[in-house]
Amino acid sequence: MDSLESFDIISNEEVEEIKTALEEGDLCKATEKLSQSLKDIENAPLNIAVTGESGSGKSTFVNAIRGLDDDEEEGAAKTGVTETTMEPKAYPHPQCNNVTLWDLPGIGSPTFKPNDYLETVEFDRYDFFIIISSDRFRHNDMELAKAIQSMGKKFYFVRSKVDSDLTASQKRRKMSYNEENILNEIRNNCSTCLQEGGIQNQKVFLLSCLELNKYDFNQMQETLGQELPSHKRHVFMLCLPNISLPVLEKKREALKKQIWKWASLSCAVATVPLPGLSVACDVGILVREMRKYRDAFGLDQKSLEKLANRVDKDVAELKSVIKSPIVVKEINKELVTTLLTRGAAGSLMFIEYLASNIPVVGTMAAGGISFATTYLMLYWFLKDIAEDAVRVLEKSLDSPV
Known part of the structure; x- marks a missing residue:
């Protein structure tokens, strides 16, 4: 023992x-x-808000974190190439009933106003926000992050669909392709973009919701586990999909x-x-x-x-x-x-x-x-x-x- x-x-x-x-x-x-x-x-409730521009992979992320392999599975968040989320939609975790992931409406509108958006989606109900982008983080992403920060809540940036970027790079750079270098390029580009938007020292997690066990998923769960209050941390750890040895440990x-x-x-x-x-x-x-x-x-x-x-x-x-x-x-x-x-x-x-x-x-x-x-x-x-x-x-x- x-x-x-x-x-x-x-x-x-x-x-x-x-x-x-x-x-x-x-x-x-x-x-x-x-x-x-x-x-x-x-019984500690944990409410996770997932937001970002239309088509960034918000709904797929919600399904992946809940351990759903098929976006057509019963209870899955609706996915598509166009915006499918018009109002906040709650998706309870299949095993952890007190954990809810919220698929929020897209923020890509030219008339987007962060404070109005947060009021519409009932900002206070969420423990933290995950802002997802499938390419570079844009003006609306950064304005939303600033508004969330000013209201005293945590937010995290996720760069999704990196598997697609790697596949495209492998086809275009057959001689010089290097996965680690490409991932560093993506991460550095996101960090530079955020810094130019006035957001300093913010971590960016590179993910593929189709291969959640790769890239930065373990780093993301480690960070959230450290920064959440102890009772919320316990709930969060138990709701993670069993995709790697670090998660099991x-x-x-x-x-x-x-x-x-x-x-x-x-x-x-x-x-x-x-x-x-x-x-x-x-x-x-x-x-x-x-x-x-x-x-x-x-x-x-x-x-x-x-x-x-x-x-x-x-x-x-x-x-x-x-x-x-x-x-x-x-x-x-x-x-x-x-x-x-x-x-x-x-x-x-x-x-x-x-x-x-x-x-x-x-x-x-x-x-x-x-x-x-x-x-x-x-x-x-x-x-x-x-x-x-x-x-x-x-x-x-x-x-x-």
Whole structure:
């Protein structure tokens, strides 16, 4: 097992708040703080606005981020060579119900007025904006960015369709073609354009929505992950499509940091002297979280079928590399109850170490077994399913990631 210290398990502030409540004998307050913290993270809404000129690839970007491979798939944003978005259109994420991508109307009109546009699309509802261009960033893009900035919101520039630029360059520069040089040319051109428009030190992410795992997608998700508030960051990481090893690792980290809270909640409930309450809580927590882990890593049946169809493989071939026996089973109360029975004995050896290293567990000693059992089961299941997700991704590409 990894060192507990590397988990970023619990902040000092949260430790002190919960520990104080427990030392005062206020179990209800301690449980309430844990429950509220988890609720804030799980239910945090994330609204992402996608805008740009007509034909820049806004709708395709919305579909790609939501993990849709086909623009004709049910629930996909409508795409086309002409402007297809006449008013803000909400597209909920298929797996993360509290994440919504908004396909905003194009901004290419000669009479475009940024402030009027932001008022029309209800500026305040969005957490941040992504401004997309399929060639150079134009006057309207920059004016919109300035207006967004003046209102205190974040915005990011995405240069789309770079795969088309590379293909065209390869045909025109058969002797001197160099992908890295072309990408640098595109990036430098965008940066120069933005600087001339009065926007300084702004990163530009080069993307192809048809090949989202290439170019700057990982850098973009890394930047957004760093700059979003912590509860929004967690939600954002879980909604990303499983297209690369860095994405899978970020998801594992995001989920791992929450395990101690679920285990502590189980521990707090265990100290309440009501027969059967702790077991019911443990089962409910484990079923919910294990299902969430499976879905977040795209190892549910529907996601595996979509991946198999995308890479032209049989779903059984992808499943063949899944080693965890739990992943391919139906995760329900009966399965988890059986696992709990087996796990409780092993948890006894873990309690003393936890109590000496994590203050909350030491204070809540009466619920130590419950904490240890829930913690260990979630930790090991997350580890196994994350490793399975890597193997499935490698199998889909027929090469190590």
